[in-house]
Amino acid sequence: MTKKVLVIGGSGFIGTNLIKKLVKEGEAVTSFDLHHSEYPVEGATYISGDFFDDENLERALEGMDAVYHCLSTVNPGNSNKRFMQGYSRDFVQSVHLFDLCIQKGIKVIFLSSGGTIYGVQKNQPIREDAECKPINHYGSVKLCIESVMRTFNTQTHSNMLIARISNPYGPGQDFHKGVGFVDAAVKKTLSHEPIEIWGDGTVVRDYIYIDDVVEMLYALLDYDGDQEVFNLSSNEGVSLNQVINSLKALGYTPQVTYKESRSVDVPAVVLDNEKIRTVYTGPLTSFDDGLEKYTNYLRINGWPND
Ligand SMILES: NC(=O)c1ccc[n+]([C@@H]2O[C@H](COP(=O)([O-])OP(=O)(O)OC[C@H]3O[C@@H](n4cnc5c(N)ncnc54)[C@H](O)[C@@H]3O)[C@@H](O)[C@H]2O)c1
Structure with missing residues (x-):
């Protein structure tokens, strides 16, 4: 059956x-x-x-069956300066x-941050039941929000879901917003600009193509099991x-500048x-397939756009 779905932050990359x-x-x-969306979708x-x-x-929520909460006004790069904004605004709202949503019987799927919420962990890959030790306020705000969701779920038997996304990349991303190494690497390579790497380049991340993220988020819409995260x-x-x-394997010639590693x-x-x-x-x-898809997408769409 067709569901009425609200996407909060619908003009953003993931939205x-x-x-x-x-x-x-x-x-x-x-x-x-x-x-306004730069890439409006026909039919939405x-x-x-x-x-x-x-x-x-409240008006936007009227008549909805489900809500995806895809909005954060802070990011990993600026949250240590703007942490009060994260706690006083994003968290409270x-x-x-x-x-x-509980009052109106609306299902909630919250986009949390798998990349920052766990902090330093010895055991990899990191499971959802690992103790969260966020190393920045962005991750900490996400954890505070998650905590409230769990309390609501326990008290009201709502089944709000937490999606801890790793490091997405793909069409619509803009690394200037403060996240997205793959986005920066691909765009700088296509523009023949140097890519900055802090440290020796051995930092490991879990990159996921945006199409896979949205498939997973969509699958959660119908999920009614007892897991919440x-x-x-x-x-x-x-x-x-x-x-x-x-x-390089795709035939490009990225230029890299290595800089001193960052404690973050x-x-x-x-x-x-x-x-x-x-x-x-x-x-x-x-x-490798995702990287190829994304570079091809950017080239077809005229990157660099000058
Ligand atoms: N992009 C990532 O790498 C990543 C990884 C993990 C989790 N997340 C989370 O996923 C969510 C979406 O991320 P994104 O990369 O799409 O972010 P984004 O910055 O591209 O999109 C956020 C959207 O929220 C909108 N917005 C900001 N303030 C608003 C307000 N006051 N009212 C209404 N709309 C407002 C913005 O206009 C923007 O369109 C965020 O919660 C983010 O923390 C992102």
């Missing part, structure tokens, strides 16, 4: 790609965002509004959103140097995806 998938699956989709309804305006938010990841560790080597970089984050793979059983894109 845009998610809306494409939801529309393709025949869901009735509304995007709620402060800004777009409403402009401010998440922090209670009236705007997310609690308000959950309360409204899922890693959305590739389960595959790729070092920064491997990203560079994969670009956790050496390795690879997320176990066994749980989500019981919910989304379709194929996953290998890193």
Whole structure:
């Protein structure tokens, strides 16, 4: 049956790609965002509004079956300076959103951060039951929000879901927003600009192609089991140097400048995806295939755009 789905932050990187998938699956989709979409999806309804305006938010939720919460006003790069914004605004308004959704019987899927919430972990790939030790306030705000969701779930028997996404990349991403090494590496290579790597390039991340992320998020829409938190990841560790080597293998000539390592970089984050793979059983894109798809996409769409 068609579901009425609200995507909060629907003009953003993940929101845009998610809306494409939801529309393709025949869901009735509304995007709620402060800004107009650069890539509007035919068949979706777009409403402009401010998440922090209670009236705007309540109106947007009217009649919805489900909500994807795809919005954060802080990122890993700026959250240590802007941490009060994260706690006083993102956190508080997310609690308000959950309360409204419980009152209205709306399912919630919250986009959390698998890349920052776990911090330094000895055991890799990291399972959802690992103790979370975020090393920045962005991850800590996400953990606070998750904690409230769990309390609501326990108290009210709501089944709000937490999607801890690793490191997505693909069409619609913009590394200038503060995250996205693959996006930066690909775009700088195509523009013949040097790529900066802090440290010796051995830092390992779990990169996941955006199409796989949205498949997993979509699979959670119908999930009604008793699990509340899922890693959305590739389960595959790729070092920064491997990203560079994969670009070379595709025939490009990336230029790299190595800089002193940063204390903010956790050496390795690879997320176990066994749980989500019981919910989304379709194929996953290998890193090399995803990188090729993305570089081709950018070239076809005229990158660099000057
Ligand atoms: N991109 C990643 O690498 C990544 C990884 C893990 C988790 N996440 C999480 O996924 C979610 C989406 O990430 P993204 O990369 O698509 O972010 P994004 O910055 O591309 O999109 C966020 C959207 O929220 C909108 N927005 C901001 N303030 C608003 C407000 N007050 N009212 C209404 N809309 C507002 C913005 O206009 C933007 O379109 C975020 O919660 C993020 O923390 C992202």
